[in-house]
Amino acid sequence: MKITQQATDNTLTLSLDGELDASSSVVLDTELSKAEILNNQKVLIDCRQLNYISSAGLGVFISHLQRFQDAGVKLVFFNMQEKVHNVFEILGLDSLMTIVPSEAEATAI
């Protein structure tokens, strides 16, 4: 798993590349746990290269969901592959999280 960061004013974009499993989700958790991340208005997750997400990976997003909401930071997923989206959908996360098809839509939010 490779995580690349791109910060513009008020927006942080994290691009995930590879499989988000039990071991790589620890890295992602460290990134999302940083205090300064809440200074952003939006945190965008680019899922174009995300091939697989395990329950541990889902757990990372779930555990930060409330914290982001409380701080008023929007968490937006975009470019999500069909099978990854399916995992989000089955778990019911699509009703809790903002998942949009493209980056343009993500920035527009």
Next chain:
Amino acid sequence: MSFVRKLNSFLLPFPILSWLGLLAGTLLYAHPGLVGSSVTLPTWVPLFLQAVFTLCVFVQERTTTDRLRGLDFTGLLRRLVLGPGLLATVCVGLHLAQRFLQHELPTTSSLAFTVVYTINVGLFVLLLARTTYAWRSLVLFRASTRLRHLWNWFEALLATTLLLRLLVAAPPYGLSMALLGVLASFGAYVSSHQKWVAYLSRRQKVDAVLLQVAVLLSMGIFVVYFLRVQREAHSVAPATQLSFLLLNAGFAGFYAIMGLLVTFFNLPTAGVFEQKREEILSLQRLTQLIQRGQTPEEVYRMFFDSAIQTVEADAAWLEVEATTEEEYTGQYYRVPPEQALAIRALLTDYNLGHIEYLNNDLPNSSGFRSLDLPYSSLIVMPLRSSKRQYGALYMLKEQAQGFDRENLSILQTFASQTVLSIENLQLVQASLDTQRVQDELKIASAVQDSLIPKNLPIDNWFEISSHALAATEVGGDFYDFLHLPGRRLAVLIGDVSGKGVTAAFHVAQMKGIFHALMQENPLARNEREKFPVPSKFMAQANNALARCLEKAAFITASLYIIDYEHGGFVFARAGHCHTLYYHSIKEEVSYFRTAGLGLGIIRHDGYEKHIKNQFYDYNPGDVMVIYTDGIVEARDANQEEYGEERLKQMLEHTYYLDADEIKEKILTDLNEFSRGQPMHDDQTLLVIKFKAAQPEPAL
């Protein structure tokens, strides 16, 4: 070997016979008038007889089995001295007796002289043969094949030279010089092989030097004798015989001196050799002892005792760094702890604590002088591995220059051996601990196994078949059944995120919640409200789990309540896999794609609006397949997932079979698909087939 032995016993009479021949020949040569004959024997006859005798003695000695027994070098030399030494005494005694006879009975003197002379020649040749082959045993001790060949060539060359000297009165000067030169350098090279000396202890070396001196002495006695009787002997034996004997003696003496010198110069090294040997032995003892050590403390104690014994320390102490599992912190030997502490504090001040340190002159070292210690020498030997420091050994001696580099190096070896044993013990302990954890996991696995319903509900309205396989010892999948009053059946299936013991705990918890919530509510106003509907159950379960599930964990579950009296069911899906269903009326297979959020994802009252109930009236022949994601996310060699579509197709092909058969077909296909791939997740599969109502069996 047996041939040589036979040859040896066959040759036994020959030296005696040939000596008798030599005696007769010499007598006839020196006293032609003895048998009345006036014919003088030619010179070559006694010389020839001499050659035959010498050859016989040497060959007989050559074929005798090696006189060296094991490593008994001094024994070999002692036997050599006792034999030839005795012979020398006999020789001198005979010489004196002959002198006496010559004085008393002048008439027979010449005859007696000849006899004594011949006896001495015989004894001397015997001595030379014995000496030569004793040296051979020593030179060839543990020698290479090349050296053995060289020795054989040397022997042949020596024999040729000697016999040439005996039979040719005056060989050309150049030839004999060249031969002698070759022999001398050959002999010097061969006799430089004195490996045996290294195997002697100091005492044995002294013995060896004395014995070699004794051999040389007895040889010297013979030489002196022959030189003294040279003039008189001219009348009884040809001159060449004498020079032959002297040349022979020269060679034997040469080896003896070589050996003597090597042994002599090796005397000072004997101490070092013995010390090394002692060190190797004590290291061996330590290794054996340490391996018997059952606890680190035993190992440290053995190390301490062996170290003191080996370097002969006057005082010592060992410090072992305390760990949680080790109570032993070291021990003292003839040194008061406060003194040890003072030395230790001083070393720490100088930044020398826990590194190898040797000081042989404490009274003249600035810091130590002020401590006013009764010791003058100190060694510090740390016990450490690449991973950590275990402690340090401190050894003290009263005299200055008490320790040397060798002490330091043997202590190093001791220390590394000790550390090795300690780490080995720790490894054994660690593997025991792992074993214990595994045993406990097995117990957890057995407990969890007992939570899986063994007896599936049986009724003539439906068939149920189940399959559950955990990827690790304890899994995170679960399913359960509960009969409710009014011919209803509750079926629960679910999956706890994560694996291992934590997941297993939540499985047990989930089953507890299931059984607790599925109790009849006594306050219910009507039949329908006696038991919670699935969505209500999920909301209550979410509420219960909210307080104990860790932040990143969640549970997916589906609860089905089948009312087989009315032929319908209601279910709610909390983030769990979609239900696969075969509709017999429509003859089609599809998924119930309902919305529903997993448990533990949001932990407030807002959860209930994320969960929906789905009602459905089933028909006979309908098939419901419920499973966990371990089934649809199983992968093949190309990392492709099994997927919902493939599962759907399987049911399309198998819906008409029994529940058991449908399950088997799906599992066979799944295993075929993921053959050779590791199992990523627990797999659970339930197949429920509804049947037409059948009459109750008569009781």
